[in-house]
Each structure stands twice: as structure tokens, then as C-alpha cells.
Amino acid sequence: xxxxxxxxxxxxxNEEIGSLTVxxxxxxxxxxxxxxxxxxxxxLKTEDYLPRSALIEALxxxxxxxxxxxxxxxxxxxxxxxxxxxxPKVKWKDLWLxxxxxxEQEELAVLLDKIDKPExxxxxxxxxxPAGDDFVVGLIMAFKLTGNDSxxxxxxxxxxxxxxxxxxxxMIRDALDGKFWRRGIELAHALAGDDVxxxxxxxxxxxxxxxxxxxxxxxxxxxxxxxxxxx
Amino acid sequence: MKRIExxxxxxxxxxxxxxxxxxxKKIEGVGDAALNMATEANISIMRAAxxxxxxxxxxxxxxxxxxDFKGEGIEKLFExxxxxxARPPWRxxxxxxxxxxxxxxxALTVLPKSNLALISLPGRYAAAExxxxxxxxxxxxxxxxxxxxxxxxxxxxxxxxxxxxxxGPDCGTAVINGKGxxxxxxxxxxxxxxxxxxxxxxxxxxxxxxxRKLGVKHAIGTGGRDVRSSVGGISFLxxxxxxxxxxxxxxIAAVGKPPAPEIRKKILESLKESGKQSVICFMGDAxxxxxxxxxxxxxxxxxxxxxxxLNVGGDATLAREKLRAEYAKVSGKSSTGELSGRxxxxxxxxxxxCYEAQYIAKSYxxxxxGNAPLRKDLKLENSLKPVGHSFIDYxxxxxxxxxxxxxxxxxxxxxxxxxxxxxxxxxxxxxDVVLGYGSAENPSSDLVEAIRSVKREIKPVYVxxxxxxxxxxxxxEKQRSLLESVGVIVCESxxxxxxxxxxxxxxxxx
Numbered sequence: 001x002x003x004x005x006x007x008x009x010x011x012x013x014n015e016e017i018g019s020l021t022v023x024x025x026x027x028x029x030x031x032x033x034x035x036x037x038x039x040x041x042x043x044l045k046t047e048d049y050l051p052r053s054a055l056i057e058a059l060x061x062x063x064x065x066x067x068x069x070x071x072x073x074x075x076x077x078x079x080x081x082x083x084x085x086x087x088p089k090v091k092w093k094d095l096w097l098x099x100x101x102x103x104e105q106e107e108l109a110v111l112l113d114k115i116d117k118p119e120x121x122x123x124x125x126x127x128x129x130p131a132g133d134d135f136v137v138g139l140i141m142a143f144k145l146t147g148n149d150s151x152x153x154x155x156x157x158x159x160x161x162x163x164x165x166x167x168x169x170x171m172i173r174d175a176l177d178g179k180f181w182r183r184g185i186e187l188a189h190a191l192a193g194d195d196v197x198x199x200x201x202x203x204x205x206x207x208x209x210x211x212x213x214x215x216x217x218x219x220x221x222x223x224x225x226x227x228x229x230x231x
Numbered sequence: 232m233k234r235i236e237x238x239x240x241x242x243x244x245x246x247x248x249x250x251x252x253x254x255x256k257k258i259e260g261v262g263d264a265a266l267n268m269a270t271e272a273n274i275s276i277m278r279a280a281x282x283x284x285x286x287x288x289x290x291x292x293x294x295x296x297x298x299d300f301k302g303e304g305i306e307k308l309f310e311x312x313x314x315x316x317a318r319p320p321w322r323x324x325x326x327x328x329x330x331x332x333x334x335x336x337x338a339l340t341v342l343p344k345s346n347l348a349l350i351s352l353p354g355r356y357a358a359a360e361x362x363x364x365x366x367x368x369x370x371x372x373x374x375x376x377x378x379x380x381x382x383x384x385x386x387x388x389x390x391x392x393x394x395x396x397x398x399g400p401d402c403g404t405a406v407i408n409g410k411g412x413x414x415x416x417x418x419x420x421x422x423x424x425x426x427x428x429x430x431x432x433x434x435x436x437x438x439x440x441x442x443r444k445l446g447v448k449h450a451i452g453t454g455g456r457d458v459r460s461s462v463g464g465i466s467f468l469x470x471x472x473x474x475x476x477x478x479x480x481x482x483i484a485a486v487g488k489p490p491a492p493e494i495r496k497k498i499l500e501s502l503k504e505s506g507k508q509s510v511i512c513f514m515g516d517a518x519x520x521x522x523x524x525x526x527x528x529x530x531x532x533x534x535x536x537x538x539x540x541l542n543v544g545g546d547a548t549l550a551r552e553k554l555r556a557e558y559a560k561v562s563g564k565s566s567t568g569e570l571s572g573r574x575x576x577x578x579x580x581x582x583x584x585c586y587e588a589q590y591i592a593k594s595y596x597x598x599x600x601g602n603a604p605l606r607k608d609l610k611l612e613n614s615l616k617p618v619g620h621s622f623i624d625y626x627x628x629x630x631x632x633x634x635x636x637x638x639x640x641x642x643x644x645x646x647x648x649x650x651x652x653x654x655x656x657x658x659x660x661x662x663d664v665v666l667g668y669g670s671a672e673n674p675s676s677d678l679v680e681a682i683r684s685v686k687r688e689i690k691p692v693y694v695x696x697x698x699x700x701x702x703x704x705x706x707x708e709k710q711r712s713l714l715e716s717v718g719v720i721v722c723e724s725x726x727x728x729x730x731x732x733x734x735x736x737x738x739x740x741x
Contacts, residue, residue, distance in 0.1 A: 093340075094337055094339065095337045095341065098332060098336075098337040196341050197329075199341075207330060
């Protein structure tokens with residue numbers, strides 16, 4: 001059994017999980033699955049922080065299905081995945097309205113047909129995490145940021161598995177619990193502030209997510225803000 | 232084998248089309264590759280290059296891909312072209328980049344204090360976007376051409392009513408608070424204000440001022456049609472007003488082709504009222520005597536020379552006389568080696584430079600034909616087939632619909648340079664090379680290659696002017712040296728180049 005020792009962790013990963021199985025490995029990220037089916041991740045880069053994740057100096061060669069132990073004793077907290085409380089400022093409205101334009105791209109147009117039925121978006125569209133899932137996560141964040149009840153999106157967390165792939169379903173479950181990726185949280189903080197340079201920088205970071213994921217996420221956020229009735 | 236493929240209803244920007252063509256030309260066996268929107272002018276150009284284009288079902292929204300390939304498997308090249316268009320190989324995946332707004336509203340959210348929008352779109356979309364900008368309280372630099380005169384009038388009248396200005400359409404150059412916009416040279420900022428109904432005319436005056444250590448604060452372009460009766464000089468007069476009210480501006484220069492008489496009158500009155508010394512350069516205008524605060528010139532370098540003299544409290548007449556003496560020396564250098572052929576061909580990228588050169592050359596040789604001639608009856612029937620003494624402006628609309636301006640993509644003019652060089656009736660070729668932001672990275676390179684490849688026993692004499700400063704990104708010394716390495720005579724101004732080229736021929740005729 002391999003034991004790994006991260007040096008920093010997200011606030012919400014504070015327990016020793018007995019058995020973790022390697023689900024997927026990338027050059028800077030390893031996704032792990034717990035006995036209960038939840039995702040945990042080991043990361044090399046701070047900007048990739050997400051719920052239940054920890055930073056590590058280096059990743060050993062791991063194989064899919066391999067069992068490992070992650071030792072979190074005395075590991076400092078570095079990232080709070082909980083959604084911020086402050087709402088975006090209305091003065092940025094014209095900027096987020098632009099993000100709805102991403103749905104006019106041919107590859108994302110499929111989402112437009114289902115835009116008012118978020119539950120139908122689960123698993124829909126292109127991408128390793130289907131673009132519909134990214135849209136839904138952005139939408140849920142908008143609801144959280146504006147104090148709306150995310151139950152309104154009518155997504156049943158218990159039936160997620162089967163409707164979409166595992167990583168995506170975990171991402172949506174976390175969102176329903178009010179937990180998000182670092183990049184999304186940083187953008188939310190920026191939109192609640194007055195520093196335009198920060199907004200452009202953080203939006204750029206979101207757009208780095210995959211080929212379409214970032215665009216779909218931003219479109220979902222924008223749509224959710226518009227639907228919130230706050231602006 | 233030369234073959235054409237049509238992609239119906241597919242629009243790509245000119246830069247993409249140029250880069251895809253360049254990429255295809257790198258493939259072994261490809262003799263020629265051209266990607267153009269199917270405008271009438273582009274169809275003629277492709278036909279002249281030997282491609283069979285049926286235009287019965289074509290519209291300017293269709294893309295033409297023409298490939299000349301020696302060998303089997305030309306279909307694979309068309310596949311490659313389509314693939315390059317879909318996923319340009321030169322486009323690096325931008326990572327860690329800031330988000331840039333993609334709408335006017337988004338941009339104004341980011342920069343709420345902005346007061347100028349630069350609009351560069353295909354002409355048929357440009358006017359509507361310009362109006363949106365004006366309605367948001369923004370001044371407009373309308374870089375696009377192919378905007379109708381009716382739209383131009385509507386935009387300018389709306390702007391005027393709202394204390395705004397529309398620079399353009401077809402405004403390629405401006406300097407605002409010392410910052411160049413569009414095609415612009417790297418020059419010092421100073422106390423000179425210029426208003427110009429021309430692009431390269433502005434550039435030439437700015438460059439010549441810079442060579443005399445003088446800087447420009449604002450250079451406001453108006454677009455060439457502004458000084459016509461129908462438009463009424465709305466932007467020209469507005470620009471004079473703005474420059475007059477700017478306490479940091481010491482001298483105003485007004486540059487362009489001659490305005491309609493009633494507009495000229497208004498411009499002169501407005502300059503007089505400005506209370507500032509003003510130098511007027513309406514090329515081709517009849518010579519006039521200087522008045523108290525108005526100084527008249529007829530050439531771009533002369534305009535800069537007079538401004539420079541006035542700036543140090545000098546005498547405009549003396550400055551002009553000194554310049555004329557220098558021009559006489561240029562004429563004296565016209566004895567070159569053996570000349571073959573009879574005609575002068577001017578191949579220009581700058582419209583105003585082309586106009587000025589014709590205006591100067593007509594004192595020595597006549598008639599001069601062209602696609603933008605001084606007299607309507609001298610217009611060439613086919614700009615791709617010049618006759619006699621001819622001057623061609625490759626920046627005219629006929630060459631820029633659905634393709635890049637020749638200042639950005641020198642390849643088309645280079646092909647024409649080669650073609651003209653191989654015409655046994657041509658004795659002298661005069662051309663411009665315009666440097667600065669917006670222009671090609673190495674504009675002389677294609678021209679030099681073209682000259683090198685000419686197969687003619689006695690090549691024409693080449694005379695050129697490099698419009699640029701020693702701070703421009705293309706390295707002016709490198710550009711001059713490149714041209715000189717193939718025997719081109721490089722002059723210090725557009726006027727000097729025209730004088731020399733015309734003199735070489737007129738000496739031969741004597």
C-alpha cells in the first residue's frame with residue numbers, strides 16, 4: 001500500500017479516508033474514489049484546487065485501480081471551497097451578458113434547447129465533462145451567490161450517477177452542497193469587488209478549463225445571474 | 232494543374248486567408264495558392280492568375296480557394312486548406328491569458344471612461360456598429376472601407392449633433408494624444424496637430440516631421456470622401472475645431488487631396504478663426520500666396536518643411552526655396568545606366584502617396600493612366616493591365632474587398648511588380664514601402680524576391696521610397712539595405728522618389 005503525504009488541503013477534506021482507489025491520473029492531478037464513491041484529488045497546482053483535494057510536492061507513478069492511503073495528519077488548510085456570500089455587483093452585468101454568447105457557438109448550441117430545463121442538461125453536450133454539466137454547475141453557483149434556493153434547479157443528487165460520468169456527477173453534487181472549484185470561487189470574489197483587472201484575469205482562468213468547459217460554466221453562471229431576479 | 236474550390240457562405244477574415252495561402256505555398260509542388268472572398272475584383276484577379284472561375288452562382292460571401300499544383304493528389308491540398316481554416320496551425324492555444332471583452336457593452340464595462348471606438352469590420356457591417364458606438368457617446372475611428380456614402384453622411388451628421396467625430400470610413404491612420412492607431416509610425420509626441428483626408432498622406436507628414444525632430448499630438452483622419460460636397464467636410468471641420476481648442480497644439484497642418492471648392496472655403500475660414508498658424512497641403516491645388524496665419528503647400532514633404540520652419544519662428548519661403556534646391560539636386564542624379572523600355576509604372580500601397588507621385592510626375596511625363604488617376608478620362612480599363620505611363624494604387628477598394636491591404640500583405644503587389652518588370656515597354660518602376668504598426672513585418676522582402684526573379688536582359692530602373700522612422704518595428708535601415716541590395720534607388724521622401732523616377736524617363740525622351 002502506498003502512503004502519500006500532501007502538504008496542504010482543502011478545508012473540507014479533514015478526515016482520514018481509509019481506502020482510496022486511483023480512478024484517473026493526469027500529469028498534474030490524480031482523482032481518487034473513496035469507498036462511498038466520493039471523489040478526492042491530489043494536485044500539483046494551487047489553481048486546480050477543488051473540494052476534497054490536497055496539494056502534494058510530486059505524484060508517484062500510480063495505476064488505475066491501485067489502492068492508496070493519503071495521510072492528512074498535521075496538514076495545513078489552504079483552500080475553502082465554500083461558496084462566497086457576496087453577490088456580484090450589477091455594474092459587471094454587461095460583461096457577464098457576453099458569456100451567454102458562448103452558447104451561440106456551434107458546439108454548445110445543443111444546450112440552448114434545454115436552457116430552461118437544467119435537469120435535462122445533465123450529461124448533455126461535448127467534452128470529457130459534458131458541457132451541460134459545466135453549465136449546470138455555473139448555474140448553481142449563480143443561485144448560491146444571489147441567495148436563491150438551488151433546489152429550484154430541480155436536480156436529484158441521488159440519480160446523478162447514471163445520467164452523467166462519475167467526475168461530473170461529483171462536481172454537481174459538490175455544487176448542490178455549496179462547494180466549488182477554486183477558479184469559480186475566485187471569479188465570484190472578483191465579481192463582488194471593484195477590480196476589473198482581477199475579473200478579466202479570473203475569467204481568463206475559467207476559460208482555460210478544457211476546450212468548452214470554461215465557456216459552458218461561464219454561460220451557466222451568466223444565465224443563473226439573469227434568472228435570479230436580482231439584476 | 233490549376234483548380235478552384237468554392238466554399239459557399241463561409242466568411243474568414245483576410246489575415247486568416249493570407250496565412251492559409253502562405254501555409255499552402257510552403258508545400259512542395261504548390262506553385263500558387265490563393266484564398267479570396269468571391270468579390271468581382273477578386274474573381275478578376277484569380278482569372279488573371281490563370282484560375283477558371285465560373286461566377287454565375289457566386290456571391291461575395293463565398294470563399295474561393297485556388298491552388299496550382301504540379302503533381303497528383305490536388306484534392307489533398309484542398310483538404311489541407313479546409314483543415315487550416317478550421318484549425319489554423321499558426322494559432323497558438325492561448326493559456327493563462329486575460330479575458331478580453333467581445334462586445335461594445337462588455338468593453339465599456341471594463342473601460343467606462345473610454346471615449347473612442349475603433350471599428351474594423353467588413354464594410355457592410357461597419358456602419359451599424361459605428362452608429363451603436365456613437366449612440367453610446369463614443370467618438371469613432373472607422374477603419375473599414377466599403378461603407379456607402381449615404382451611411383457616412385448619416386453617421387457624421389449624427390456625430391456632429393452629439394459633439395462627436397467620425398474619423399473615416401477608410402481611416403487607416405490616426406494619432407491621438409501621441410498614440411498611433413491603425414497604420415502608424417513610431418514618432419515623438421509634440422505640439423503639432425494634423426487633420427487629414429488621407430491615410431498615407433498623414434503618415435508621410437508625420438514621418439517627415441519626425442525626421443526633423445518634431446512630434447505630433449493629434450493626427451485626425453477624416454476619410455477621403457469627407458471633403459466632398461455631399462459629406463460637407465463635417466469631420467474635417469470638427470477636427471480643426473478640436474485642434475484649435477487644444478492649448479498644447481501650436482501649429483495645425485491640414486492635409487489631403489483638394490476639397491470641393493465650398494468645403495475648401497469653409498476649411499480655410501475655420502483655420503483662420505483658430506488663431507493658430509496653419510499649414511495647408513491640398514495636393515494638386517493651385518499655388519497660393521501665404522496669408523497672415525495660413526501657409527500653402529502642395530506636397531507632403533513641403534508641408535512638413537514649412538511646419539518645421541514655423542515651429543522655430545523661421546521663414547516659410549526660405550524653407551521652401553531650400554527644399555526646391557534639394558529637389559534640383561535629386562533631378563541631377565537622374566543619369567543612370569542603360570535604359571530599356573519607354574514607360575514609368577508606379578506601383579503603390581499608399582493612396583495619397585500614389586496621388587502625390589502622379590501629381591509630381593505629370594510635370595515631366597504625360598499622360599499618366601491609373602486606377603485612381605488625376606483625370607477621370609485617364610482611368611485604366613483594367614487595373615491588372617496597365618498601359619503607357621501608369622500608376623496603380625493597390626490599396627484601392629477593388630483590391631481590398633475580401634483580401635488584405637497590400638501594406639499588410641505585400642505578396643500580391645510583389646507579383647505585379649514582377650509582371651511589370653518583365654514587360655519590355657517598362658523603363659522605370661516607382662514604388663513605396665510603408666513601415667510602422669499595422670504594416671507587414673518585412674515588407675521589402677517579397678519585393679526584393681520579385682525583383683531577383685525577373686528574367687529580362689535589362690531590368691527596369693527601380694526607384695523607391697521607404698515611409699518610416701528609425702523607431703518603427705520593421706528596422707528602416709534593414710528595409711533600405713534589402714532594396715538597395717537588388718539595385719533599387721531609395722529616396723528620402725515620396726516627392727523626391729517621384730521627381731527622380733520621372734526625371735530618369737524624361738531625360739531619356741529628350
